[in-house]
Amino acid sequence: MKKIYKYTLKPTDFQILELPKKSNIISVIEQNNQIVLYAIINDNMSETELYDIMIKGTGHDLPENFDLYTFLNSVNLIDGSLIFHVFYKNVTE
Numbered sequence: 210m211k212k213i214y215k216y217t218l219k220p221t222d223f224q225i226l227e228l229p230k231k232s233n234i235i236s237v238i239e240q241n242n243q244i245v246l247y248a249i250i251n252d253n254m255s256e257t258e259l260y261d262i263m264i265k266g267t268g269h270d271l272p273e274n275f276d277l278y279t280f281l282n283s284v285n286l287i288d289g290s291l292i293f294h295v296f297y298k299n300v301t302e
Contacts (some may be wrong), residue, residue, distance in 0.1 A: 211248055212249070214249075216246045221242075223262070233249040234281065235248060237241075238284060244264065258301040264295050265296070267294070281297055
C-alpha cells in the first residue's frame, strides 16, 4: 500500500537515506526546528534504494558532480537565521 512517510534528516552536508524501491520524494520542510523529508512509499516493497541527500547552506561550496542532484527545497531553521538548500540523487541506479 502506498503511504506518505516522514524522515528526519541530519543537518549535515551529505547523508544516505534508504527508501523502498520506486519511492517518490515529494518535499522537505522545517518541523520543530528539524529538517524533515516526505516521500510516497510502498510499504509492501521489500527491495530498497539509496538516496544521497545533500544539504548546503547559502554560500557553501558545491561538489563537482552537483549537476547530478535534484533540488528539493530550501528550509529555514532557527526562526530563519539559517537557510539550508536540500538536494537528492538516487545512488542505487
